[in-house]
Amino acid sequence: MNINSLFKKTEDKLTDSIVTYRKSLMKDINLTLRLIYNNETYSTKPTEWSENIIIFEAPMKGLDDVILPIEAIMSVMLVSKSALFHTTFRIIKRYRKDTILYYIAEIISPIVKRQQRENFRLEVILDTHYQLFLKNSNPNTSIIEGDGTCLNISAGGMCLSCDHQFHIKDLVKLDFTLLETSFSFIGEILCLGEQTESGSYIHRIRFIDVDKPKINLLRQLIFQKQRLQLSYQNE
Numbered sequence: 001m002n003i004n005s006l007f008k009k010t011e012d013k014l015t016d017s018i019v020t021y022r023k024s025l026m027k028d029i030n031l032t033l034r035l036i037y038n039n040e041t042y043s044t045k046p047t048e049w050s051e052n053i054i055i056f057e058a059p060m061k062g063l064d065d066v067i068l069p070i071e072a073i074m075s076v077m078l079v080s081k082s083a084l085f086h087t088t089f090r091i092i093k094r095y096r097k098d099t100i101l102y103y104i105a106e107i108i109s110p111i112v113k114r115q116q117r118e119n120f121r122l123e124v125i126l127d128t129h130y131q132l133f134l135k136n137s138n139p140n141t142s143i144i145e146g147d148g149t150c151l152n153i154s155a156g157g158m159c160l161s162c163d164h165q166f167h168i169k170d171l172v173k174l175d176f177t178l179l180e181t182s183f184s185f186i187g188e189i190l191c192l193g194e195q196t197e198s199g200s201y202i203h204r205i206r207f208i209d210v211d212k213p214k215i216n217l218l219r220q221l222i223f224q225k226q227r228l229q230l231s232y233q234n235e
Helices: 003-027 212-233
Strands: 032-037 040-044 046-050 053-057 073-079 083-097 100-107 112-116 122-133 144-154 157-162 171-178 181-189 201-208
Touching: 003 046, 003 083, 122 157, 122 212, 144 171, 144 212, 157 171, 171 201, 171 212, 181 212
Parallel strands: none
Antiparallel strands: 032 040, 032 073, 046 053, 053 100, 073 083, 083 100, 083 112, 122 144, 122 171, 144 157, 157 201, 171 181, 181 201
16 A cells, blocks of 8 residues: 555545534534643533534633643543544644634544543532542542532433542542432542632542442433433424
8 A cells, every 4th residue: 555545544534533423413412622742631622623623621720721822732522411532633723702712723634533422411400519529538438528510410420520639549428409309429539620710629529439329310300300401392
């Protein structure tokens, strides 16, 4: 196989992957881009996507825009409700509209589905009380305690917004109520929290050591809540 035919084959794979995934991904209003550059991970949202060109808002670090160099090449995870996808971006331009900084990037490698999400993730706001414990510490000894907000939840875990910065592999006890049913879970912090403009931190948490009946009940109520949300939208 010569270089030209190899390039054509790679280009075809790129085009096919965009045709396969673009429309369904952009229909997901919660689609997140996770940009990995210089050993840092930044999260943002896409605003437009046409063929191999995608536009997204500049990610934030604290209160400041993250400045990415023109021609920078970075690994990207596209995080949807149903699955995780991987590709590569090349930054080709940045511009400011009103007060928002935008980047235009070229998708330069085929989009590959990396992981199918086992559990449906429901976007819902739930008041959540948490008690933080160190990894491998006595679970009866509270270190940090407070009230936060669950932003989305699945039978496998939740996304929690709170005033404390947790650390990877910390354990946290979570208490919340969904559809008048109280739950208490122990969860493991999966990564450092992303700081918001208000100064709070958003953490991804995986439920651990949970009995099957409790998980099945949570899953049942999640789908019940989703049906209620859809019925409200259609009224």
